[in-house]
Amino acid sequence: MFENLTDKIERAFKVLKGHGQITEINVAETLKEVRRALLDADVNFKTAKEFTQSVKEKALGRNVLTSISPGQLLTKICHEELVELMGGAEAELQFQGSPGIILMSGLQGSGKTTFSGKLANFLKNKKGKKPLLVACDVYRPAAIDQLHVLGDQLGIEVFSNKEEKNPVKIAEAAIQHAKSNSFNVVIVDTAGRLAVDAEMMDEIEAIKKALNPTETLFVVDSMTGQDAVNTAKAFNDRIDFDGVVLTKLDGDTRGGAALSIKAVVDKPIKFVGTGEKMDALDVFYPQRMADRILG
Numbered sequence: 001m002f003e004n005l006t007d008k009i010e011r012a013f014k015v016l017k018g019h020g021q022i023t024e025i026n027v028a029e030t031l032k033e034v035r036r037a038l039l040d041a042d043v044n045f046k047t048a049k050e051f052t053q054s055v056k057e058k059a060l061g062r063n064v065l066t067s068i069s070p071g072q073l074l075t076k077i078c079h080e081e082l083v084e085l086m087g088g089a090e091a092e093l094q095f096q097g098s099p100g101i102i103l104m105s106g107l108q109g110s111g112k113t114t115f116s117g118k119l120a121n122f123l124k125n126k127k128g129k130k131p132l133l134v135a136c137d138v139y140r141p142a143a144i145d146q147l148h149v150l151g152d153q154l155g156i157e158v159f160s161n162k163e164e165k166n167p168v169k170i171a172e173a174a175i176q177h178a179k180s181n182s183f184n185v186v187i188v189d190t191a192g193r194l195a196v197d198a199e200m201m202d203e204i205e206a207i208k209k210a211l212n213p214t215e216t217l218f219v220v221d222s223m224t225g226q227d228a229v230n231t232a233k234a235f236n237d238r239i240d241f242d243g244v245v246l247t248k249l250d251g252d253t254r255g256g257a258a259l260s261i262k263a264v265v266d267k268p269i270k271f272v273g274t275g276e277k278m279d280a281l282d283v284f285y286p287q288r289m290a291d292r293i294l295g
């Protein structure tokens with residue numbers, strides 16, 4: 001996916017080769033191609049437009065040094081703008097508190113349960129924490145079992161109660177359990193639906209209100225392209241989450257979500273999922289992602 005976008009941008013920059021300087025006309029020509037490449041990669045229209053507009057203004061405002069070609073300068077400016085668009089520096093996860101509470105939200109199949117396991121593993125092994133995983137999907141017993149399987153695999157305790165049908169009660173009991181047993185981070189996995197619906201939103205909102213989490217994360221499948229941005233907006237409007245987890249970046253995804261989400265909901269991407277295994281988790285670095293996009 002990214003190769004595709006990179007190739008297209010590179011091809012677009014070739015338009016500038018042979019031109020001695022950056023002019024309004026040759027920049028416009030190239031950026032038209034860049035914009036098309038971004039749209040093809042599922043970046044939303046407004047974001048792509050603002051991006052190219054901003055690159056254009058910066059490019060025209062800069063003197064071209066003799067040591068750098070207009071194409072290289074434009075690449076550099078695109079890189080800087082991409083980093084900016086994706087939030088500048090990496091955004092740290094907040095997990096302090098006694099215990100720190102991290103709440104997952106997102107659609108079914110987005111990768112919440114997998115990410116909950118990955119995050120617990122990360123906090124245990126990289127941050128020296130004692131995490132407790134909590135299964136709050138009261139609709140799908142299989143989701144509870146899935147979290148138990150991951151917990152067993154990772155040597156991390158999973159709190160669940162298949163008899164209780166109120167996720168708020170399960171989460172509250174889990175926090176009491178964490179306090180009495182010196183767990184210092186509680187990771188709450190919640191139910192998701194196949195599409196945004198009122199009942200799911202009411203539920204996640206009630207859980208968030210009751211728990212007052214240290215961090216609420218929105219987990220989204222990067223393969224869903226433009227829908228990822230719309231879903232992010234729907235969740236953010238309702239629960240005002242703190243950060244985004246972009247999963248399945250290892251797949252055949254077009255990556256546009258990474259560019260658009262920050263711009264549309266103004267929340268940072270904090271982690272990316274790069275596989276099904278428990279160690280396939282990366283902190284999101286805007287610099288690295290911009291490198292990857294531009295090649």
Ligand code: GDP
Binds near residue numbers: 107112113248272
């Ligand atoms: P949930 O319904 O939101 O809890 O989603 P799951 O955690 O059950 O994930 C749905 C599917 O996506 C499972 O088959 C996971 O193994 C898979 N999955 C989750 N994260 C990733 C990822 O980063 N990369 C890949 N390739 N698959 C993932």
